[in-house]
Amino acid sequence: MERGKSMVQLRCDLLTLIMIELKRVSHRPTKMASACIWCGSPSHKIYRSGFCRQCYEIQSEQRRLAKRVSRYLKAGTPWKCLDLRLRIDCHVAGAMGEMAKAEGELFAHHRRPEISGQTIEDLLTYISHSLLPRKDPLVNCYYNCATTITRLFSPEQRKVLIDLLSEAVNQHKRHLRRTRAKAGNGKLVQDSKHPPKWLRNFLSKSK
Numbered sequence: 001m002e003r004g005k006s007m008v009q010l011r012c013d014l015l016t017l018i019m020i021e022l023k024r025v026s027h028r029p030t031k032m033a034s035a036c037i038w039c040g041s042p043s044h045k046i047y048r049s050g051f052c053r054q055c056y057e058i059q060s061e062q063r064r065l066a067k068r069v070s071r072y073l074k075a076g077t078p079w080k081c082l083d084l085r086l087r088i089d090c091h092v093a094g095a096m097g098e099m100a101k102a103e104g105e106l107f108a109h110h111r112r113p114e115i116s117g118q119t120i121e122d123l124l125t126y127i128s129h130s131l132l133p134r135k136d137p138l139v140n141c142y143y144n145c146a147t148t149i150t151r152l153f154s155p156e157q158r159k160v161l162i163d164l165l166s167e168a169v170n171q172h173k174r175h176l177r178r179t180r181a182k183a184g185n186g187k188l189v190q191d192s193k194h195p196p197k198w199l200r201n202f203l204s205k206s207k
Ligand SMILES: [Zn+2]
Pocket: 036, 037, 038, 039, 040, 041, 044, 051, 052, 053, 054, 055, 056, 100
């Protein structure tokens, strides 16, 4: 029971803090002037060709890798015989591109007329899972708070709230892209008989 109480208390404290912050920033206009075509972040300036700097660098990395692989393949070296490091780099670069595009969905709420409490609960849950160890009793402290959020926050406040939260989540995800891509792709590459899909698309376009 004690633990249940502390979760409720923590949740209320946080929501109160958010309410105070919302009052402070709610006069700000919603930012959405131009956004990166991959990650969709409105907080990162467009650097080149519609990409923010980080996404542009991922795309440049993909181009460089594709050129190297293309030279080997044209010389008759099959994909499976290429240097393992090069193959891993190709998978990692592809995964980072996919992650960046998936993050663009974080900002899809800008296109929705109303933000649900559930969308905000999902972001708060992502944040608590990122901050706390998996076994921490408070890791799911935002579970089931969607109804409370809908009740406490007006539709306008929910828009400001999601602006603030989605930026924090996006920033966290973009810092971890390479680490997550490496963690997810190291083993997969050992067995891959063909170049990853992004690379096949790239190579077929450049023919
Ligand atoms: Zn971007």
